Amino acid sequence: MKYELVAGFETHIELATNTKIFCSCTTEFGGEPNTHCCPVCIGLPGTLPKLNKKVVEYAIKAGLATNCEIAEISKMDRKNYCYPDLPKAYQISQYDMPLCQNGYVELSSGKKIRLNRIHIEEDAGKLIHRKGDTLVDYNRGGVPLIEIVSEPDIRSVDEAKEYVEKLQLIMRYIGISDCKMQEGSMRCDVNISVRPVGSEVYGTRTEIKNMNSITFIAKAMEYEFERQVDLIESGGKVIQETLRYDDVTNTTSSMRGKEDAHDYRYFREPDLVTINVPKEQVEKIKKSLPEFPTQKLKRYVEEYDIPNTDAQLLTKYRKIAEYFEEAIDGIKTPKTASNFIIGQIFRKLENEAEKEEFNIKVSAKSLNELIKLLDSGKIKMNLAKSTLDKMLETGKNVYELISESDMGGIDDNTLLELCNQAIQQNPNAVNDFKNGKVKAVKAMVGFVMKNSRGKADAVLAEQKLIELMQ
Amino acid sequence: MVTHEEVQKLAILAKLFVADEELDKLTKDMEEIISFADTINNASVEETNFDNINGLSNVFREDVVIPSFSREDILKNAPDNDEGCFLVKKRG
Ligand SMILES: [Zn+2]
Numbered sequence: 001m002k003y004e005l006v007a008g009f010e011t012h013i014e015l016a017t018n019t020k021i022f023c024s025c026t027t028e029f030g031g032e033p034n035t036h037c038c039p040v041c042i043g044l045p046g047t048l049p050k051l052n053k054k055v056v057e058y059a060i061k062a063g064l065a066t067n068c069e070i071a072e073i074s075k076m077d078r079k080n081y082c083y084p085d086l087p088k089a090y091q092i093s094q095y096d097m098p099l100c101q102n103g104y105v106e107l108s109s110g111k112k113i114r115l116n117r118i119h120i121e122e123d124a125g126k127l128i129h130r131k132g133d134t135l136v137d138y139n140r141g142g143v144p145l146i147e148i149v150s151e152p153d154i155r156s157v158d159e160a161k162e163y164v165e166k167l168q169l170i171m172r173y174i175g176i177s178d179c180k181m182q183e184g185s186m187r188c189d190v191n192i193s194v195r196p197v198g199s200e201v202y203g204t205r206t207e208i209k210n211m212n213s214i215t216f217i218a219k220a221m222e223y224e225f226e227r228q229v230d231l232i233e234s235g236g237k238v239i240q241e242t243l244r245y246d247d248v249t250n251t252t253s254s255m256r257g258k259e260d261a262h263d264y265r266y267f268r269e270p271d272l273v274t275i276n277v278p279k280e281q282v283e284k285i286k287k288s289l290p291e292f293p294t295q296k297l298k299r300y301v302e303e304y305d306i307p308n309t310d311a312q313l314l315t316k317y318r319k320i321a322e323y324f325e326e327a328i329d330g331i332k333t334p335k336t337a338s339n340f341i342i343g344q345i346f347r348k349l350e351n352e353a354e355k356e357e358f359n360i361k362v363s364a365k366s367l368n369e370l371i372k373l374l375d376s377g378k379i380k381m382n383l384a385k386s387t388l389d390k391m392l393e394t395g396k397n398v399y400e401l402i403s404e405s406d407m408g409g410i411d412d413n414t415l416l417e418l419c420n421q422a423i424q425q426n427p428n429a430v431n432d433f434k435n436g437k438v439k440a441v442k443a444m445v446g447f448v449m450k451n452s453r454g455k456a457d458a459v460l461a462e463q464k465l466i467e468l469m470q
Numbered sequence: 471m472v473t474h475e476e477v478q479k480l481a482i483l484a485k486l487f488v489a490d491e492e493l494d495k496l497t498k499d500m501e502e503i504i505s506f507a508d509t510i511n512n513a514s515v516e517e518t519n520f521d522n523i524n525g526l527s528n529v530f531r532e533d534v535v536i537p538s539f540s541r542e543d544i545l546k547n548a549p550d551n552d553e554g555c556f557l558v559k560k561r562g
Contacts, residue, residue: 017533024536033554037544044547053530073527082485084558128555135555138544263483276527 003194003229006202007160007221008152011167012145013177014123014185015058021122021144022049022092029183033137041142043087048271051076055144056099056275058176059120060285062146063100065170065292066115070282074099076120076269084136085124093121093147095266099275105150105170106294107162114151121145140184152191152202157218157225164188164214172356173318174289181212188217193238194228203228204238208245208252220245224252296321304334313342319358326364331371340367344388361395362388370398383454410455415448418456419464422447433469441465472500 020027023040040047063070077095098119104112125141127134148167154160168179168186179186193205208224211217223245228238243252291299293315300311315321324341328334345362349355370388373379379387379402390401410418422444423430432440441462448461474493477500481488488496538544541554550557 018535019531019533024531024534025538026535032541034541034544034556035554036538037541038539042544050531051529052533054533056530080483082483084556132560133552134558135553136558137555263479265483273524273529274527 001233002197003225003232004197005155005157005221005225006152006193006195006205007154008191009148009150009154009160009163010189010191011148011150011164012123012187012189013062013148013167013171013179015055015144015146016175016177017052017054017058017144019052019054020142021052021055021120022142025142027143029185031139033135034139036139037141041087042138043089049092049269051272051275052144055120056277057285058144059099059118059146060277060282061174061176061289062148062171063103063118064282064286064289065174066100066103066105066118066148066167068100068103068115068118070277071097071099071101072277072279073097074275074277076272076275077266078269079121079264079266081264083124084134085127085141087125087138087141091122091124092269092272094119099277105163105166107159107166111153111159113153113159113163116149116151118146118148121147152193152205157221160190160221161214161218164217169293169316173293181214184212187212190217190221192221192224192228194225194232203232204240206238206241206243206252208243209255211245213247216245216247219247219250220252223250227252290318293321300334300338304328304338306335306338310338310342313346314338317356317358320355323358323364323367327367327371329368331368332375333371336371336374337367340371340388344385344392348392360392362391363397366391366397373398373402380455380457382449382456382458386454410452414452415456415461415464418448418451419444419461419468421451422465423468430469441469472497472504476500 014027017027019025020041023038025036025038025041028036034042040049060070074094074097076092078090079093079095080090082089098117100118101116103115103118105115106112121144123140123143123145125136125138127136129135150163154163168181171177171179171186177185181187188211190208190211191205192208193203195201195203206224206228208220211220224243231238242255244255245252296315297308297311300306300314301308306314313320314324320341324334324337327337327341331337345360346355348360349358367388370384370391374381374384383402387398387401390396391398394401426444426447429440429443433444444465445458445462448456448465449458474497477493477497478488480500545551545554545556548556550559
């Protein structure tokens, strides 16, 4: 029998606020243990939480960016469990009245992964296990989180990967989190079940906790899918349980114990008042959001005539899109800017992380100047290209690299003279050409370009050379 | 009706040890607590908005950092500490 994978995600994302969710301690990553703490975030009796305004604003942004409805009224609840990473023995979270509901994330196939909810809550401290004892660092305790809960709409490992990447990109685009999985500012719990293809009923699901790398998520899902299918095929039954993924052995194992205590006895947090988000505030936040990648993509294709695949590369990271938009300000050929960015500039960037950083020596303004010279015909494409390479090396602007006399190309007489020179000084190439090696002309074009210091028009030079040799 | 098993389960969730001989009394106490909650549930409250009983909403704090406490102060009340961390000893 053929089985299909059914998966849903619970994604925790740390918000990039300055302070924690209920106190004014810094949220900075790292730092000596227990130096970003106060009586509130270590849960001393008698302290009172005070909600950070930015947390609500950021969560609303996340909700709007994922097509959620924003609740006019929501509240905080206590989720009770005893564990050393939680000094109060409860986590302040949201239970039945979350801030955002009923959203979706659209994959490149057009498929929508529905979001059940997004709620705000506090992060727990960090535990360091040592010879049976446990050391606790509460620097992370109280750092604001959003938890994004998807419906079980994911049907393959590839969809899962795209979903996580997409969330990451969206949250970074709107600037509410850096979503660094290796630093734990984005973590996923994955619910997995299997069912015969065509079946409408969900199978029993297991939950793999706390995954902090897309590669591990993919491997763990593949492993867990196989495990469940094998179990069912051999007449066994999947037990609903919480699993831990071990990246060394590439296996999942039960986290029993913590699972038994899955009775959180939620109740309303009496120390915090209702959160009321008027429609006007939602509208205001909506206006403050940057244009989303999908909207940008559409605009680039329709307004600037950029091919879809190129537009995808330009819109993937916010910094590149912003750079592109600044670089094409007032120019006639946005496509040229796109080609320069995707071609010569991308070649300077080694990987996706560097593309996202987009730390290059040429400012958008410099690129804009270069393209303006090209647009106005003052320089030719080949000179523009070689100049851009120099700009990328040196960080100098176009006017520091090309003098006025270099601009304006060369006149027809000079071109004719250079072509004649090329013919005289390259008898072998001329012979090759006459013997039918059409490509030989390229070497001679190179000669003309070199001797004109890049000012000649390569296409014209080629035409002229062929004309002269025939 | 509250059962011994329910009381034991709550005790486990709260990490409390309850001896068998205490169960009868605790179960009776728990029943009284719950019946008190029932009394409240039976009160006529149609006009009351329980989602916002104090009539307050939107009490926020600005996102401005205030220096944290010194680690010495943070760890002062901890029964035990090591390497700048709270130390939770292995049980048993
Ligand atoms: Zn604090």
